[in-house]
Amino acid sequence: MTMQLQSTETPAAPVKHPPDTALRQFLDSNRAALGTLAVFVVMISGFAIASPRVFLHWPIYSSVLVTLPVALCLVVPLVFVVTVGEIDLSFPATMGFSAWIFALVVQAGYSPFLGIAAALVTGTLLGLGVGALVVVADLSSLIATLGLNYMLRGFILICTQGKSIALSDLADSPAYNLLSSQLWGIPVQIFWAIGFVVLAGVLFNRHPFGARVKAVGDNPDSAGQMGINVRHTRIAAFAFMGLGAGLSGIFTTMINFTWWPTTGDGYLLPAIASVFVGGTPTWGGVGTITGGAIGALIVSFIQSGIVAAGLSGFYVQFFNGLIIILSLLGHRWNQKRYR
């Protein structure tokens, strides 16, 4: 008998790598985010050429900065959920539910700060519950969270009989000044949202939790063998999603001085699109917070951009789809896939 070796894996070919400079490393580790940034720059340039009157002046940016924080607080935690290998479609209802709690507390005459705390706790607990149900019962998160979204929204509608809550006193409160007013002409909530994105980025890239989220999404069996609690990590990602949904619920209610039973409904598809436009792949294990944030920026600008560029509103959906598809194609070409 002679040596029988099955070479099922290609032996290391002498690959020539470019020198390992700091710039190259930065480019490599931020590929997806930089690609998304390029898409954003190209898109804004296109809009600016089509409609310089609108896009070379501040108001359009200011109006986007009012609604962008709501999207950011949803998109960034969703990157965690997608990276851990799951999906959450229940966050619009969680957002509506947390905002409802906030509105009820404020309506009852308590401090809006108490309302904020209550909404954040509610969001986190709902996320925890969603995660626990999906993970412990081993359900498909795609279907289970879709069902939960309907159930939770239905519960809100049954309880409120479809009635909204107006919070006109909110405008004078210190909480409003702190979270929803303007600073040097810039909507103040964008600062909070950026803070949230930075914290989430640190959690994702520089904290053991982020490392474990990626490991579990990459290969749950390996992660488990190395002593990572796979279930806890997944549930925690859903809980974080709940926290983000609570935060965005507070923002949207404060902007409008009104809570509607439908609060959160319109955010499902744009938030999901932002995650993938941002360069986080669907298969889990890798993701980008910065990319997701820029993705949210792109999605927020499409609508106002197209209308401002002089096209009728009928074009919005078409261009929405076009940007999503082009981004996906770009990321497919830009990123290597190892699984």
Add this chain to the structure above:
Amino acid sequence: MPERLIELKDIAKSYGRVFAVGGVNFHVDRGEVVGLIGDNGAGKSTLIKMLAGAIRPTSGDILVRGQLERNWDASRSRAAGIETVFQDRALCVQQSITRNIFMGRELRNPLGLLDVARERLEAERLMREIGFTSKVFTPDSVVGQLSGGERQGVALARAIYNKADLIVMDEPTTALSLTETAKVFRFVRTVREGGRSVLFIGHNIHHVFDIAERFVVMDRGRVALQATKSEIGTAGRLIEFMEKLAHPSGVSTEAGAAP
């Protein structure tokens, strides 16, 4: 005499009335590479799972550095300095070499964040220690870029980092090319030179004969042969012995008879 690292005395494991391992005596000394050979169903896997504490023996004693162990389980096994590199290597291919080495036991700074600089330094040191000298890869390289042998090296580096005295490698050369196998052998030799022991499980007798100094041949749940390389002589004679075990026509080996 070299220090006896671990010793199994009369270890048996039965599932109902079926003996997977029936009364095996087995030991590994400090700084030696032991080859564990045997056909499918010979009891190799059961044996190493008992070493790793993943399954409990039905009877028999386990001694670590001469001390009898009670309540042997996975965490005791790890505490005793035994690390198992499983066949699938337990890697996450989209993560960096550093992240794979520190998976599940990240180094933290006082703020509770990842101590990225220290992890990177440690990963670099480990890569050097196992002879991972390629300039092409850095600790930040994604494991998916690595070849099979290099991935085995990352799994090995992880075991070394845990300060293992005995590294159990389950079929580390299966599905590897010649050059890749050579790479794994080099890793194993470097590990041994560092004073650690390796238990090398393999199907390919040539591979195992090349790398190990002492051999344990299992057959149907029993140890059929324990011998050093010089006692056996050549890989050919070991293969001859294995073939006789598989087809005992006219040749009756004592160990070949299953209960």
